[in-house]
Amino acid sequence: MVMTASFRTNTVDAPGVLPHPLPEPSRDDIALEAIFGALSQPLRLTIIQKLLLESEQYDHACGWFGFSRPKSSLTHHFKALREAGLIRQRQYGLERRSRVRIEDLDARFPGLLDLLVARSAQP
Amino acid sequence: MVMTASFRTNTVDAPGVLPHPLPEPSRDDIALEAIFGALSQPLRLTIIQKLLLESEQYDHACGWFGFSRPKSSLTHHFKALREAGLIRQRQYGLERRSRVRIEDLDARFPGLLDLLVARSAQP
DNA sequence: CCAGAAGTACGAAGAAACTCGAACATATCG
DNA sequence: CGATATGTTCGAGTTTCTTCGTACTTCTGG
Numbered sequence A, B: 001m002v003m004t005a006s007f008r009t010n011t012v013d014a015p016g017v018l019p020h021p022l023p024e025p026s027r028d029d030i031a032l033e034a035i036f037g038a039l040s041q042p043l044r045l046t047i048i049q050k051l052l053l054e055s056e057q058y059d060h061a062c063g064w065f066g067f068s069r070p071k072s073s074l075t076h077h078f079k080a081l082r083e084a085g086l087i088r089q090r091q092y093g094l095e096r097r098s099r100v101r102i103e104d105l106d107a108r109f110p111g112l113l114d115l116l117v118a119r120s121a122q123p
Numbered sequence C: 001c002c003a004g005a006a007g008t009a010c011g012a013a014g015a016a017a018c019t020c021g022a023a024c025a026t027a028t029c030g
Numbered sequence D: 001c002g003a004t005a006t007g008t009t010c011g012a013g014t015t016t017c018t019t020c021g022t023a024c025t026t027c028t029g030g
Helices: A033-038 A044-053 A071-083 A102-108 A111-117 B032-039 B043-053 B071-084 B102-108 B114-119
Strands: A088-090 A095-100 B087-092 B095-100
Touching: A033 A044, A033 B032, A033 B043, A044 A088, A044 A095, A044 A111, A044 B032, A044 B114, A071 A088, A071 A095, A095 A102, A095 A111, A095 B087, A102 B114, A111 B071, A111 B114, B032 B043, B032 B087, B043 B071, B043 B087, B043 B095, B043 B114, B071 B095, B102 B114
Parallel strands: none
Antiparallel strands: A088 A095, B087 B095
């Protein structure tokens, strides 16, 4: 995964109230190949699924997920998800909380998120 | 992409008439991570899109696509798509023809193929 | 101010993917 | 049979991931 697209610091949700999002690709720069590349990593797919299925209305810091991996590994994977355009990250004091960019992804690739949370048919 | 799942030589379409498919994962062994990994390569995503949008009813040999890459590279990418469960390949005399496993993919991951052929919104 | 907590940055080592040439296999056609 | 066409296999070189330790930064709470 290489970061080539242009990045911006967007301010969608109530500027002044929420911390600014970390640099991320704009909606139109989200590429399907990058999405697929990011989601081909099992841990990263799990992160997105967990956010979609178990998060309640709020963003979650990476400690919330309960992964037993070194912190630097988690940084790496969350950054990969952010740079692919899958999550938005905001700094709240010490912790950095993530949420799925649901609106952007639904607008750009309708059906993608449904695909990720659908229980795969196991006959 | 590593090949770990069990493989079988399935015989879905009129055995005796069509050549046997090359070894491929069974429908239930198709994994989302593997799909995503395969489609994160731009050329491979193009192959699937071209098959879905431009193929008329038949399988296509890799010469049909008109890629200007060494033959060994094409072999590599078609094999990756087959091992991920995205395409089925059959040997017709000299040439090896590929088609998307539409039924299997629709059954296992509804919406996936629609996602691949949807024209991404470019405002 | 200091200690602890959350996370980053850097870098290195190993694994995996990508690209491609060269040699080989096999089917078809004249 | 020999030439050609399609595609494979093998191997090497290069690049990209992945993992993780270490050191560093920054915020928060006493």
